Amino acid sequence: MNKQIATLLLGVVLLAACSADQPASENGETEMPFSAVMIEDLSEPYSSENYREEIQASDHTEQIYRNRTNAITTAVERASGSVVSIMAVTQARRSQSLEDEIFRFFFGEIPRDNTSMGSGFIISEDGLIVTNQHVVGNNPGEIRIFTTAGASYDAVLIGSDELTDIALLKIDSDSVFPHLQFTDSDDILVGEWAIALGNPFGLFDDGKPSATVGVVSAINRDFRADPNQPRIYIDMIQTDAAINSGNSGGPLLNSNGEVMGVNTFIYTGGTSAGFVGLGFAIPSNRVERIVNQLLTTGVVKLDYDPGMEFTSMTEQLIYRYQLPYVRGLLVVSVNRSGPAFESGIMPGDVIVKIGDERVISEMHAWALLRDYGAGDSMEVELIRNGELYRTGMMLRQKAEKE
Numbered sequence: 001m002n003k004q005i006a007t008l009l010l011g012v013v014l015l016a017a018c019s020a021d022q023p024a025s026e027n028g029e030t031e032m033p034f035s036a037v038m039i040e041d042l043s044e045p046y047s048s049e050n051y052r053e054e055i056q057a058s059d060h061t062e063q064i065y066r067n068r069t070n071a072i073t074t075a076v077e078r079a080s081g082s083v084v085s086i087m088a089v090t091q092a093r094r095s096q097s098l099e100d101e102i103f104r105f106f107f108g109e110i111p112r113d114n115t116s117m118g119s120g121f122i123i124s125e126d127g128l129i130v131t132n133q134h135v136v137g138n139n140p141g142e143i144r145i146f147t148t149a150g151a152s153y154d155a156v157l158i159g160s161d162e163l164t165d166i167a168l169l170k171i172d173s174d175s176v177f178p179h180l181q182f183t184d185s186d187d188i189l190v191g192e193w194a195i196a197l198g199n200p201f202g203l204f205d206d207g208k209p210s211a212t213v214g215v216v217s218a219i220n221r222d223f224r225a226d227p228n229q230p231r232i233y234i235d236m237i238q239t240d241a242a243i244n245s246g247n248s249g250g251p252l253l254n255s256n257g258e259v260m261g262v263n264t265f266i267y268t269g270g271t272s273a274g275f276v277g278l279g280f281a282i283p284s285n286r287v288e289r290i291v292n293q294l295l296t297t298g299v300v301k302l303d304y305d306p307g308m309e310f311t312s313m314t315e316q317l318i319y320r321y322q323l324p325y326v327r328g329l330l331v332v333s334v335n336r337s338g339p340a341f342e343s344g345i346m347p348g349d350v351i352v353k354i355g356d357e358r359v360i361s362e363m364h365a366w367a368l369l370r371d372y373g374a375g376d377s378m379e380v381e382l383i384r385n386g387e388l389y390r391t392g393m394m395l396r397q398k399a400e401k402e
Contacts, residue, residue: 071193071255071256072193072195072213072255074257075195075253075254075255075256075257076195076197076211076253076257078257079121079180079195079197079251079253079257080148080197080208080209080211081147081148081149081178082121082122082177082178082179082180082251083119083120083121083122083148083197083198083199083209083250083251084119084120084121084122084129084145084146084147084148085117085118085119085120085145085146085199085209086117086118086119086120086129086131086135086136086143086144086145086146086155086169086199086249087115087116087117087143087144087146088115088116088118088135088136088137088140088142088143088144089114089115089140089141089142089143089144090114090116090137090138090139090140090141114137116135116136116137117135117199117246118131118132118135118136118198118199118246118247118248118249118250119131119135119197119198119199119209119246119247119248119249119250119263120135120145120169120249120250121179121180121197121249121250121251121259122171122177122178122179122180123179123180123182123259123291124177124179125176125177125178125179126170126171126176126177127153127155127170127171127173127175127177128158128168128169128170128171128179128291128295129145129155129168129169129170129171130166130167130168130169130249130262130287130291131167131169131248131249131262132165132166132167132248132249132262132264133160133161133162133164133165133166133167133231134165134231134248135167135248135249136157136160136167136169138160138162140157142154143155143156143157143169145169145171147177148208148209153171153172153173154171154172155169155170155171155172156169156170156172157169158170158294158295158298159293159294159295159297159298159299159300160294161290161293161294161299161300162230162231163230163231163232163300163363163366163367163370164231164232164282164286164290164300164367164370165231165233165264165282166262166282166287166290166291166294167249167294168291168294168295180251180253180257180258180259181258181259182258182259182284182285182287182288183254183256183258183259183260183284184284184285185237185260185261185283185284185285185286186285188216188219188237188254188260188283189216190215190216190217190218190219191215191216192215192216192254192255193213193214193215193254193255194213194214194215194216194237194239194240194241194252194253194254194260195211195212195213195241195252195253195254195255196211196212196213196214196239196241196242196243196247196250196251196252196253196263196279197209197210197211197250197251197253198210198243198246198247198248198249198250198251198263199246199247199250200242200243200244200245200246200247201244201245201246209250210247212241212242212243213241214239214240214241214242214279215239215240215241216237216238216239216260217238217239217240217278218237218238219235219237219238219283220235220236221233221235221236221237221238221280222234222235222236222357222358223236230363232363232364232366232367233264233265233280233282234357234364234367234368235283235286236261236264236280236281236282236283237252237260237261237280237281237282237283238278238279238280239252239279239280239281240277240278240279241279242275242279243263243265243266243275243279243280244266244275247263247279248263248264248265249262249263249264250262250263251263252281259284259287260281260283260284261281261282261283261284261287262281262282262284262287263279263280263281264280264281264282265279265280266278266279266280267279267280286371289370289371290370300370302369302370302372302373303373303374303397304339304372304373304374304395304396304397305335305338305339305397306338306339306340306369306378306393306395307334307335307337307338307339307340307341307342308331308333308334308335308338308340308341308345309331309332309333309334310329310330310331310332310351310362310365311329311330311332311362312329312330312361312362312363313326313327313328313329313330313350317330321348323350324350324383324386326350326352326383327352327358327359327360327361328350328351328352328359328383329350329351329352329359329362329365330348330349330350331345331346331347331348331349331350331351331382332347333347334346334347339393339394339395339396340393342393342394343380343391343392343393343394344389344391345380345382345391345393346384348384349382349383349384350382350383350384351365351380351381351382352381352382352383352388353379353380353381354368354369354378354379354380355368355371355378355379356379372395373395374395374396374397375395375396376395377392377393377394377395378392378393378395379391379392379393380392380393
C-alpha cells in the first residue's frame with residue numbers, strides 16, 4: 001500500500017515539473033506540448049477504411065464527370081477555337097430623292113455605312129475563313145474578325161459568289177490559327193447529331209460561340225428561286241438545331257467536330273417569329289468546290305461550256321411559240337462544236353431537268369451546272385414536240401462558237 005502511495009506521489013511531482021517547464025502563450029494559457037498534440041491527433045488513427053471511402057468518393061466524382069462528357073461536348077470543345085465573329089461595314093447606297101439632293105446641296109454629303117454581323121469559321125492555319133456572302137456583302141469597305149481567344153484582326157475578301165451565298169476571307173496576320181476540317185456531305189445520315197456554332201444576335205462578347213444541338217432532319221432540300229433574289233439554295237441540309245440571326249456563316253458540325261455545312265438561313269413559315277425548328281445549311285461538298293474556285297481565281301465560273309444558250313420559260317414565250325406550259329429552260333441557240341449539239345439538243349427544246357434536279361429558272365440552272373466540271377457526264381431531260389427525252393452530255397473545256 002505504501003508503494004502505491006509513493007508511486008502516485010512521484011507521478012504528481014513529475015506532472016508538476018512538466019507543467020512548470022511548459023511555455024505560456026501570450027494570453028497566459030499554457031500551450032499543449034508537441035508530444036501531447038501528436039498523441040491527441042492520433043487518438044483516432046487514419047484507418048484503411050477511411051482511405052477506401054476517400055478513394056470511392058473520388059472515383060464517384062470522376063465517374064460523374066465522365067458521364068457529363070460525351071461526343072457533343074468534345075466536338076464543341078474541339079471546334080470552338082476555330083469559330084469567329086465577323087463584322088462587315090459597307091457604304092450605304094446613296095438616295096436619289098429630291099429631299100436628299102437638297103439636303104446635300106446645303107449641308108454636304110453625310111457618310112452612311114451599313115454594318116452587318118455574322119459568323120464564320122477558319123479552314124486553314126494561315127487564317128482562311130468561310131462565311132456566307134450575305135454576311136459580308138458585295139463590296140465591304142472593312143471586315144473585322146473576332147476570335148474566341150479575345151483577339152481581333154482585319155480581314156480581306158478573297159472572293160465571293162452571290163449565287164451560292166459563299167464568301168472566302170483571309171485574316172491579315174502571320175499567326176497560326178486553329179482550323180476545322182470538312183466531312184463528306186454525301187455521307188450525312190438523317191437523324192445524326194447536328195451542332196450549330198456561331199454568334200447569334202452578336203452575343204460573342206464573352207469570348208465563346210453559342211452552341212445549339214439537334215439532328216439532321218432532312219437532306220437535299222431545294223428552295224424555289226425568287227426572281228428578285230439572286231441566291232439559289234439546292235441540296236440543303238435541314239436541321240432542328242437552333243439557328244438565329246447572327247448564326248449565318250457558322251459551321252454545322254457532326255459529332256466528330258467536322259463541318260457538315262454552313263449555317264445559312266431559317267424557315268419561319270411566314271410567322272416572322274424567329275426559329276421554329278427549320279434551319280438550313282449549305283452542304284460541305286458544295287462549299288469546298290466553291291472555296292477552291294474562289295481561292296484560285298477569286299470568282300466562280302464553269303470550267304466547261306455546255307455549248308448552248310437558254311432562257312427561263314415565261315408565259316409570253318409559251319403563248320408566242322406554242323410551247324408546253326411547264327417550268328424549265330428554252331434552248332435558244334446551240335454551238336455545233338459543243339457538248340449540247342453532240343448530245344442531240346436543238347433550239348426550241350425545253351429542258352426540264354439537269355441531273356436529277358427539276359429546273360425552275362435560268363438562275364437555278366446555272367447553280368445546278370456548278371456541280372459539274374470538265375470531264376463529267378451530265379444527264380439532261382427535255383421536251384420536244386410534246387415528247388419527253390433524256391440524253392447525256394459529256395462536258396469538256398470551252399469551245400469557240402462557229
